[in-house]
Each structure stands twice: as C-alpha cells, then as structure tokens.
Amino acid sequence: MMAVKPAALGEIPEVAERGGWRRAVLEFCRARPLGAIGAVVVLINILVGLGAHVIAPYDPLATDYGAMLARPSAGHWLGTDAFGRDVLSRIIYGSRTAMLVGFACAFLGATLGAVIGVTSAYFAGKVDLLIQRVMDIFLAFPLIILALAVVSILGTGIENVIMAITIPMIPRAALVARSSALAIREMPYVDAARAAGFSHRRIILRHMLPNVMAPYLIMLTAYLGQAILLEASLSFLGLGVAEPTPAWGLMLRGAAVQFAESAPWMAIFPGFAISLAVFAFNLFGDSLRDALDPRLRTQ
Amino acid sequence: MRRCLGPLVTLFAVLWLPAAPPAAAQGMPRYGGELIFAVPSEMPSYDGHRESTFALIHPMAPHYNTLLRIDPMDRSGSKVVGDLAESWTVGKDGRTYTFRLRRGVKFHDGAEFTSRDAKATYDKIVFPPSGVASERKGSYVNIEAVETPDPHTIVFRLKFPSASFLSSVASPWNWIYKADILEKDIRWYETNVMGTGPFVFVEHVKGSHWVGKKNPNYWDKGKPYLDGYRALFIKDSAAQVAAIRGERAHIQFRGFSPAERDSLVAALGARIAVQESPWDCVLLATMNHEKKPFDDKRVRRALTLALDRYQGSQALSKIAIVKAVAGVQVPGTPFATPPAELEKLAGYWPDINKSRAEARRLLKEAGVPEGFAFTFKNRGVPMPYEPLGVWLIDQWRQVGLNVRQEVAETAKWFADLRGGDFEVAMDAQCGYMVEPDLDLYKFQSGPTSAAPRGISDANYTRQKDSVLDELYVKQSRAIDPEERKKYVREFEKRLLDEEVHSMYTLQWHRIVPHSARVKGWTVTPSHYLNNQLDTVWLTE
Numbered sequence: 097m098m099a100v101k102p103a104a105l106g107e108i109p110e111v112a113e114r115g116g117w118r119r120a121v122l123e124f125c126r127a128r129p130l131g132a133i134g135a136v137v138v139l140i141n142i143l144v145g146l147g148a149h150v151i152a153p154y155d156p157l158a159t160d161y162g163a164m165l166a167r168p169s170a171g172h173w174l175g176t177d178a179f180g181r182d183v184l185s186r187i188i189y190g191s192r193t194a195m196l197v198g199f200a201c202a203f204l205g206a207t208l209g210a211v212i213g214v215t216s217a218y219f220a221g222k223v224d225l226l227i228q229r230v231m232d233i234f235l236a237f238p239l240i241i242l243a244l245a246v247v248s249i250l251g252t253g254i255e256n257v258i259m260a261i262t263i264p265m266i267p268r269a270a271l272v273a274r275s276s277a278l279a280i281r282e283m284p285y286v287d288a289a290r291a292a293g294f295s296h297r298r299i300i301l302r303h304m305l306p307n308v309m310a311p312y313l314i315m316l317t318a319y320l321g322q323a324i325l326l327e328a329s330l331s332f333l334g335l336g337v338a339e340p341t342p343a344w345g346l347m348l349r350g351a352a353v354q355f356a357e358s359a360p361w362m363a364i365f366p367g368f369a370i371s372l373a374v375f376a377f378n379l380f381g382d383s384l385r386d387a388l389d390p391r392l393r394t395q
Numbered sequence: 396m397r398r399c400l401g402p403l404v405t406l407f408a409v410l411w412l413p414a415a416p417p418a419a420a421q422g423m424p425r426y427g428g429e430l431i432f433a434v435p436s437e438m439p440s441y442d443g444h445r446e447s448t449f450a451l452i453h454p455m456a457p458h459y460n461t462l463l464r465i466d467p468m469d470r471s472g473s474k475v476v477g478d479l480a481e482s483w484t485v486g487k488d489g490r491t492y493t494f495r496l497r498r499g500v501k502f503h504d505g506a507e508f509t510s511r512d513a514k515a516t517y518d519k520i521v522f523p524p525s526g527v528a529s530e531r532k533g534s535y536v537n538i539e540a541v542e543t544p545d546p547h548t549i550v551f552r553l554k555f556p557s558a559s560f561l562s563s564v565a566s567p568w569n570w571i572y573k574a575d576i577l578e579k580d581i582r583w584y585e586t587n588v589m590g591t592g593p594f595v596f597v598e599h600v601k602g603s604h605w606v607g608k609k610n611p612n613y614w615d616k617g618k619p620y621l622d623g624y625r626a627l628f629i630k631d632s633a634a635q636v637a638a639i640r641g642e643r644a645h646i647q648f649r650g651f652s653p654a655e656r657d658s659l660v661a662a663l664g665a666r667i668a669v670q671e672s673p674w675d676c677v678l679l680a681t682m683n684h685e686k687k688p689f690d691d692k693r694v695r696r697a698l699t700l701a702l703d704r705y706q707g708s709q710a711l712s713k714i715a716i717v718k719a720v721a722g723v724q725v726p727g728t729p730f731a732t733p734p735a736e737l738e739k740l741a742g743y744w745p746d747i748n749k750s751r752a753e754a755r756r757l758l759k760e761a762g763v764p765e766g767f768a769f770t771f772k773n774r775g776v777p778m779p780y781e782p783l784g785v786w787l788i789d790q791w792r793q794v795g796l797n798v799r800q801e802v803a804e805t806a807k808w809f810a811d812l813r814g815g816d817f818e819v820a821m822d823a824q825c826g827y828m829v830e831p832d833l834d835l836y837k838f839q840s841g842p843t844s845a846a847p848r849g850i851s852d853a854n855y856t857r858q859k860d861s862v863l864d865e866l867y868v869k870q871s872r873a874i875d876p877e878e879r880k881k882y883v884r885e886f887e888k889r890l891l892d893e894e895v896h897s898m899y900t901l902q903w904h905r906i907v908p909h910s911a912r913v914k915g916w917t918v919t920p921s922h923y924l925n926n927q928l929d930t931v932w933l934t935e
Contacts, residue, residue, distance in 0.1 A: 159789045161710035178714045179785055252802050334630075334775055338800040339785045350781050351714055353633040354654045 124387055131383020137376030138320075145192035154182035156189040156342040165359040175361040178351030183361060187369050189342035194324045194373060197254065197337075201261040201323035206315040208262070209269020214304045216270065217277035218296065228274070231267035239264045243326055247335045257336045261326045269315050276308045283307075310388040317384050321377030328370045344370045424915060428933035430624040433635040433647040436776050437601065437628050439806040440585040443570040444520050447530045447825075447853065449922050450805060452567060453648050454605035454626035456926035457619075458503070459570035459590035462494055462513060462549070463561060465828065465919070467930045470672065472919030473828055475565045479508065479591065480549075489556030489874075492564075496547045500614040502573055503595045510543040515574035517541045517551075519581060525848070527581055528813070533851030534563055534836035537871060555872045558879075559832035567827050567923050593619040593929040602628060613929075620915070620932035632777050639910065642666075645933070646909035649922045650674070652716055652778055659908045668911045670918035674716070674903035675725050675834075676825035678783050680771075681897045684858040685844060686818045693761040695895035698819070699742035700754035701794040706747070707786055708901055715779040717901035723887045725902060725920070728829045729876065730883045740892045754794040768797040772820040774808045780821055783900050787821075812855040815844070822855055822897065827923040831883050832871050838890055838897065839864050856896045863889055863896075 125132040144151060153173075160180030168175040174183040216227040234242065242264035250256040280286060281304070289299045328345030330336030337343040339350075347366035356363055436450035443451060443459065463483075466474040477483070480494035500508040521538050523529040537557050542550040553560065570590060576583050588596040591614070594607035608623040627644060629635045636655045638644035640662050651659070659667050682689040682698065689695060704720045712718045720743065724731035737743050744750045758767070773784040788798045798819075803811060811817050826833045840861070841854025850864060863886060870882035890896055907918050915930040 157789065157792065159786075161706055164710060164713065178782070179710075179789070248804075251807075253799075334777070334802060338773075338802050339781065340788055340800070350777060353631075354652060354714070357658065358654070 124383070128383035128386065130379050131387075134376040134379030134381075134383065137372060138380055141191050141373055141376070142195055144188055145195040148189045148192045152182075152185035152188040154185040156181065156185045157340050158182075165355060165362075167359075168361055174365045175359065177347070177362050178355065178359075183347070183365055186342040186347060187344065187366055190344045190347065190366065190369065191373075193254070193337060193341060193343040194327060194370075197258055197261065197327040198320045198324040198373075198377075200258045201265060201326075202316050202319035204258070204262045205265025205319055205323075206269045206312055209266045209271075209315070210273040210305060210308055210312050211300075212266065213270035213273025213275075214277040214300055214308060217274045217281050218300050218304060220281070224274075227270075231270050234264065234267040235271070237264070239268075239322070240326060240329060243330060244333075244335065247330055252335055252338050254337050254341065257327055257330055260330065261323050265319055265323070269312075269319070272311050272315055273308050276311050277304055280304050280307045314381065314385040314388060317377060317381030321374040321381065324370065324377065325374050422914070424620045424930075424932040425934060426620050426932070427622050430621050430646075430913070430928065430931060430933060431644045432624070432626055433629045433638055433644045434605075434626045435630055435632065435635060435647065435649055435778075436805045439809050441588055442582075442585045443568045444516075444523075444572075445528045445530055445585065446809075447568070447823075448805060448809070449649050449825075452923050453926050454599075454607075455588065456567060456570075457592050457594035457607050457624060457928045458588050458596050459592040460500070460927075461565065461567060461569045461571060462496075463565035464567070464927070465565055465924050467915075467925050467927070468917055470917055470919060472675075472921050472924050473562075475561050479513070479571055480564075483561075490553040492551045492553070492560060494549050494551075494564075496549065497614060498547060500591050501612055502589055502591050503610065504573075504589060506573065506575070508571065508591050509546040509574075510549045511546065511574045512571055513549045514541050514543045515577045516569065516572045517549075519572070519577060520569060524581060528852050530853050531566065531568060531836065533839045533849075533853060534566075534833055536836075536839070536850060536868070555868075556874060557832065557871055558874060559830045559871070562828050562830050562833065565828070566833075567926065593927060594621075594624060597623070604628065615929060618929045620930075621928060624928055630775070630777075639663075639667075639908070642910065645913050646907065646916070648907065648926060650716055650903075650905045650907050652714065653712075653906065654714070656906045656908050666911050667908050668913070669906065669908045671907070672905045672918045672920050673719075673725060673727075674905035674922070675827070675829050675920045676823065676903040676905075676922070677721060678717075678779065678900045678903075679822040679824055679897045680787055680819055680900065681812070681817075681822040681855050682819050682895075683815055683817055684856055684896070685815055688761060688763050688767075689818060691761045692894055693757040694763055695898075696741050696892075697754040697757040697761070697763075697794060698791060698796075699891070699895050699898040700744075700750045700757070701796075702742050702787070702790045702898065702900075703747040703750075704743060704901065705745070707790070711779075711782055711786060711901060712904070715782040716903050716906065717779050717783065718904040719902040721899060721902040722891065723834060723899070724831065724883065725829045730831050730880055732884060732887060736884075740888065741895065742891070742898060751794050758794065758796075763796075765795040766797050767795070768799065769818045770799050770801050772808065772811060772817040773800055773802050774821055774823075775802045775804045779903065784821060787900070813842075813852075815855070815857045820855070824899075825921065825923065827921040829920065831879065835867055835870070835883070835886060838886075839867050854896075858896060860889070860894060860896065863894075 163176050163180040166172055166176040172182050176182055216224045243260045246260035246263050247256055250259055286303055289303050327336055331343045331345030332349050337346055344366045348363055352362040434450055434453045438451035460479045462480040463475050464478040465472050466476045479497055481497050483494045485492055496510055520529050521532055521535040537553045537555055538551055539554045540552045572584055573589055593610050593613045595610050597606040597608050599605045605626040609619055635647050640659055682695050684690050708720050719726045722732040722737050738745055774780045784800055791798050812820055824837055837851055837853040839850040840859035841849040841851050843857050866882055866886040870879050873879035873882055912934045915932045919925055
C-alpha cells in the first residue's frame with residue numbers, strides 16, 4: 097500500500113516535465129486543428145474582453161442622437177443602434193460581459209458540482225442517496241427553465257444572472273464528477289489515506305478531487321459556451337443583464353427586433369458574436385474532451 | 396431605388412388606408428365571432444379599484460359596468476354618458492348629484508343590481524378601510540357622503556362644487572361590485588370576478604390567456620355582438636406584432652411604435668386599419684424621499700435639470716411611442732402650460748448646457764460625489780419603458796451620475812413602488828380623461844413610513860406636501876377657468892420645479908393598428924377607455 101502512493105504521485109510531474117506544456121499544446125494543435133481554432137477564438141474573446149477599454153473606438157454607453165440607426169460606415173464600422181451607440185464598441189464590451197458570466201458560471205458550476213459529486217461518491221450510502229435525489233430534482237428541469245425560475249426569484253442584474261446560470265449547472269457537474277469519483281473511491285491510495293487517518297476533507301480535496309480533473313476541465317469548457325448562450329437568452333428575454341450594460345443578448349432585443357428590417361446590423365453582428373463565441377467554446381471543449389478521455393485518445 | 400421602395404410602399408399604404416371611420420359609421424353590426432387581442436402585461440390582482448394598469452382593464456373591463464362611462468364612439472374620450480345610471484341631476488348648490496339607476500340589471504350570478512351595490516362600491520373606493528388599497532381615492536377627496544334613498548337612486552354629497560365630478564364617476568376603473576360580497580370579504584375582488592358586464596368570466600390561465608363569453612342576460616338588449624373574447628398575454632412587442640401580422644390576434648389595445656405600425660401596414664395592406672390619437676399618458680421618474688440623497692431637493696432638482704427633453708422628444712419619437720414635451724397637462728389642452736412658460740421650469744430650460752451646469756453645481760453643493768451610483772427601478776414592459784429608461788440613464792450620466800437599471804415585472808414593480816423599495820423608479824401617470832382633477836390627484840400627499848395613510852395611494856414618492864394638497868383642492872374648487880388655470884400652474888411649479896417630487900419625461904402618442912375586421916371600436920386619448928367591448932363586432 098505505502099509503496100503505491102509515492103510511485104503514482106511521482107510519475108505525474110515527471111511526465112509533464114518531460115513533455116512540457118509547449119509540446120502538449122503543439123500536439124493538441126496538430127491532432128485537433130478545429131479545437132485549436134476554437135482555442136484561438138476563445139483567447140481572442142478573452143483578450144478583447146480584457147482590453148475592451150483600449151480597443152473599443154467609442155464609449156459603449158455614449159449616445160449620439162444625430163447618428164441613430166446609422167448604417168455601417170467608416171465612422172461606425174458596424175453601424176449604430178437606436179440610441180446612436182456604436183454597435184462595434186458595444187460588441188467589444190459585450191464580450192467582457194459574456195466572458196465574465198461565462199467563466200464565473202462555468203467555474204462555479206463545475207467546481208461546486210465536482211465537490212458535491214466527489215463528496216457524494218466518497219461518503220456513499222445514505223449521504224449519496226440523499227444528495228443524488230436532490231440532484232435528480234434539479235436535473236428534472238431543463239437548464240433554461242431552471243435558470244428562468246431562479247432569475248425570476250432573484251431578479252435581474254449580472255450577479256443574479258450568474259447565480260441563475262450556475263445553480264442549474266451544479267447538479268449536472270455533480271453527476272459527472274460522482275461517476276468518476278466512484279471508481280477513484282475504490283483505489284488503493286484512497287484506502288491508504290483512510291488507513292493513515294487523514295480527515296474526510298483532506299481525502300476529498302487532496303486525493304480524490306485532483307483525480308477528477310480531466311472530467312472537470314471538460315465540463316468547464318463545455319459549460320463556458322452554454323453559460324454564454326444562456327446569458328444571451330436570458331438577456332434577450334429581458335431577464336438577464338439590464339440596459340445600458342453592453343451584452344450581446346441584450347443587443348438582440350428591443351429596437352433590434354423593431355428595426356430588424358430597416359437596420360439589420362443591430363441584430364446581425366451581436367448574433368454573429370454569440371454564435372462565434374459559443375461555436376469556438378464548443379469546438380475547444382470537444383477537442384479537449386477527446387484529448388483527455390483515454391477511450392477517445394487513440395481515435 | 397430598391398431602398399426607397401419599402402418606405403414608399405409603407406407611405407402609400409398609410410396614405411391610402413383611410414383612418415378607420417368612427418365606430419358609429421361602420422355599418423350594421425354582425426353577431427358572432429371571438430375577438431382575440433394581445434395584452435402586453437398581466438394584472439397584479441383582479442381588483443379594478445386597487446390597480447392602475449391596462450393589464451387589468453383590457454381583459455377584465457368586459458365583465459363590469461360603471462355608473463357612468465365615456466361614450467365609446469367619442470374619439471376625444473370626453474363625452475360622459477350613462478352606464479348603470481340612466482340619468483342624473485345636479486343640485487342647485489352644485490354639491491348634490493343624484494343618479495337614477497337602471498332596473499333589471501343582474502350580476503352574472505343572477506342577483507339584482509341595486510343602489511346598495513353602487514354605494515358599497517363607492518364606499519370601498521372613497522373610504523377604504525385600513526389595509527385596503529384604493530388607487531384613485533385621492534381624486535374623490537371632495538365626496539362628503541354617499542346615500543341611497545331608494546334601491547334605484549344613489550346620491551353623492553360633495554364638500555364643495557366640482558366641475559369634474561361627473562368625469563370622476565365615469566372612471567373606467569370604478570367597476571360596480573356586489574355589496575353582499577364586499578360585506579363578507581372586502582378583498583374578495585382581488586382574486587375573483589363578479590360583475591354585471593356584457594361578458595361573463597370563463598377562465599384565466601396565468602401567463603397565457605383570459606377568456607370571456609357573451610352574457611346572454613345583459614341589460615342592454617341586443618348587445619354584445621361578439622360571442623366572446625380571448626386576451627392573450629404576450630409581453631414581447633415583436634411577438635404581439637407577429638400575432639397581428641399572422642392574423643392570430645385582431646388587436647392590441649394599448650398601442651404600437653411607429654416602426655411596428657409601418658411594418659404591419661406594409662405586411663397586411665388593406666387588411667389592417669390604423670387609428671392614432673394623442674395619448675393622455677406620461678412616464679415619470681419618481682424619487683423616494685425616504686432614501687438619501689433623494690430627500691434633498693437640490694439632488695432631485697439636479698436630476699430633472701440633467702434631462703434634455705427637447706432633444707429627447709426629437710430622437711425618441713422616432714423609436715418609441717412618445718412625442719411632446721409636456722408639463723402636468725397634455726399640450727394643447729385648456730389647462731396646459733404654454734411652451735414659453737414651460738421653459739421657465741427646471742428641466743425645461745432651452746439651454747441644456749446651462750441646465751446641466753446648474754445640475755452639477757447642485758449635486759456638488761449637496762455633497763453628492765462625481766460618479767455617485769444609484770439604482771433606477773424600471774418596469775418590465777418594453778414600450779416605452781425600455782427606451783425611456785435608457786434615455787434617462789444616459790441623461791443622468793451626463794451630469795456625472797452612475798445609474799444601474801433594475802427591471803422588474805409589473806406585479807413586483809408595483810409592489811416595490813407601493814412599499815417604497817426603490818431609490819428612483821419609473822412611474823406612470825395615465826388618465827382616462829384630460830382633466831386637472833384626474834391628472835393631479837396622484838401627487839397629493841402619499842403614504843410614508845411614519846404615516847402610512849396618505850391622501851393619495853398613487854403617490855409613491857414617500858412624502859407629504861400640504862402646500863400641494865391645498866393647491867389641488869383650490870384648483871378643484873375653482874369654477875372660473877382662469878382662476879383654476881392659475882392654481883394648476885402653481886401646482887405644476889411646486890411639483891416640478893420648487894420641490895421636484897417627481898419629474899415628467901415625454902408625452903405619449905397612441906398608435907393602434909388592428910385587423911380591418913374589427914368594427915365598433917374607436918381610439919381615444921386613453922388606453923383605459925373603450926374596453927367593455929359591448930359595441931365591438933367582427934366582419935366576416
């Protein structure tokens with residue numbers, strides 16, 4: 097028992113050091129070019145979001161009533177909206193909102209789900225039964241329905257939207273983490289940790305959770321796209337981020353619908369931004385799953 | 396050239412389509428059919444005396460009658476005619492109004508309507524017991540007593556003569572309720588329906604629809620013409636337009652934006668009729684005087700000084716159902732302040748730079764720092780709340796304020812306004828008739844934490860202003876129009892300039908495109924009028 101643990105733990109950093117991150121990334125790009133393109137788009141989105149205040153040509157909140165519903169031109173590359181606000185600048189700042197909501201929801205949802213799932217698997221018995229039945233209740237509702245219910249209770253606003261999207265993600269992540277953790281729970285090193293008298297908390301956090309990292313990362317990337325789409329959906333329905341905050345879904349509602357025929361740029365460009373971001377996150381997430389899943393690694 | 400075709404077709408269609416003729420001139424009514432209409436919001440409760448939203452009156456008015464009503468054929472929305480009262484007389488002193496009630500009127504449960512029901516209704520509206528909200532009780536402050544000398548007569552004794560009393564009795568909100576029910580449970584009508592109206596309640600599926608069917612025992616023989624009606628709750632305006640465009644709904648009584656009208660006319664041509672009217676409605680930005688720093692009138696004044704109403708009027712009229720810059724009366728009506736005089740009020744100055752400089756100075760003087768953040772609570776009804784909300788936030792931003800918007804559904808928005816759970820909120824003032832008594836009662840002293848009973852339950856500013864209360868009574872008592880005008884102006888100056896309890900945004904403009912099959916309905920300056928549907932019929 098004691099001999100297994102140091103050997104198993106010792107191998108992991110050695111492999112990583114020998115291959116190196118650079119080599120892993122290059123290998124990922126070579127084996128999965130679509131995933132790499134997705135990763136590049138994701139990276140661009142993150143950079144655009146972070147540097148919005150530098151990149152955006154206009155203040156996204158600044159109205160110009162002399163340039164209402166202006167067509168795309170040299171002055172406004174993607175035109176203006178019904179209040180004369182620059183569409184490009186709002187899309188750039190909207191990327192910040194999308195990334196903030198996306199990363200916050202995916203991180204919180206996947207992390208809390210993983211902790212609950214691993215805890216449930218570790219304790220098994222009645223605790224597992226109870227946790228899983230509670231999760232089943234949440235899983236009975238489609239993601240968007242549960243998010244709508246939560247946001248209708250909490251109200252609108254960016255913090256509430258993050259909560260509303262995170263809550264339905266937790267049981268989904270918990271289910272995946274639990275199934276991985278059930279196998280880990282029977283591993284000799286977990287038995288060894290128990291025998292050594294480590295606390296439940298230490299066993300869960302230091303010995304089990306790190307070993308569900310692969311499904312965790314897959315969930316994280318998969319949920320990013322979902323969270324962005326959900327945020328856009330909620331904002332489009334008027335239940336998400338409120339005006340004048342720049343948000344892609346919000347840009348698709350109101351005047352964008354009213355003037356869809358005479359000023360289509362108000363809807364087309366934010367719609368394209370949503371599609372591109374979600375597509376990129378899904379491509380990246382799928383490729384990451386393929387790369388990390390041992391059953392798919394050779395395919 | 397192709398680009399020009401769309402607008403040209405729309406323009407041609409608008410010009411070619413005659414404005415719908417008055418309801419009376421639309422030929423012989425046809426019996427049968429179900430009128431389907433969209434309602435952009437849903438009612439917080441079923442009680443017409445308590446609520447003040449079209450979301451209640453559009454689907455529910457057909458179940459009720461009032462003592463008097465506004466003539467459904469009158470486009471000006473000002474001609475008072477009898478409903479359950481068939482005639483009335485005014486005493487020589489101008490303080491006694493006697494109404495003779497119709498005989499043979501029955502509630503939908505078969506019980507006969509008598510003056511006892513009318514009195515119980517008005518007692519609830521004018522003298523509600525503690526804990527029972529009566530939204531418009533502030534407009535009945537001149538009623539001293541309601542008496543019923545016999546089962547078919549009701550008498551109102553006033554404290555002083557009032558030129559607007561008949562208009563007040565014609566309020567479309569004053570549905571006649573059943574005395575027996577009110578005696579048992581005065582809040583029964585908040586969750587139930589029982590009236591004498593032309594249509595009987597069938598069902599309400601929350602979030603979906605409201606259905607009414609023809610009342611076969613309606614007192615006005617030969618009416619209604621429709622077999623029934625179905626109100627569809629459709630929040631999204633694009634979905635409402637799509638419902639009318641796809642001919643799945645005949646009408647949406649509240650109104651559409653200019654762009655939506657144009658798209659419907661372009662799509663349906665002769666199958667759509669358009670009726671337009673000035674609209675006795677305005678959105679207000681209401682400041683909670685119990686929340687700092689809005690207890691300071693310098694801050695409130697700064698907020699109104701930040702608004703460029705003239706530019707807003709030009710810009711927003713292209714995308715929203717708002718148009719004129721107005722004071723407390725609809726522009727062009729007898730008691731409205733002329734533009735030159737209006738320009739003297741805070742927030743109406745023609746020089747916006749000077750106005751905003753003064754706003755910044757006042758904010759600084761009041762100790763409000765640059766970038767001060769507060770939350771603006773708006774109603775989750777897209778038009779015109781959404782564009783006006785964006786406009787207000789942008790205007791306040793230009794004097795260094797950082798405003799976050801919170802959008803609430805109608806029921807929550809009302810609850811928050813009534814409970815004082817807001818800093819600054821969008822509020823609405825819509826009248827069913829342009830008349831100072833009806834337009835100003837709202838601003839009399841409202842409930843506060845210290846004194847929860849106010850004269851006006853519709854005043855959400857959480858303050859009491861005895862000067863305004865006195866001015867309201869003075870203008871209401873003034874029989875001479877010039878004297879009344881003087882008091883209305885004083886009221887306006889105190890409300891909008893000196894104390895700035897609330898601030899007016901822009902006057903609405905009503906546009907109702909509807910299926911050409913809908914006859915017997917006439918647009919008025921109020922979306923609270925003409926919803927009984929007893930005169931409405933559908934062509935083949």
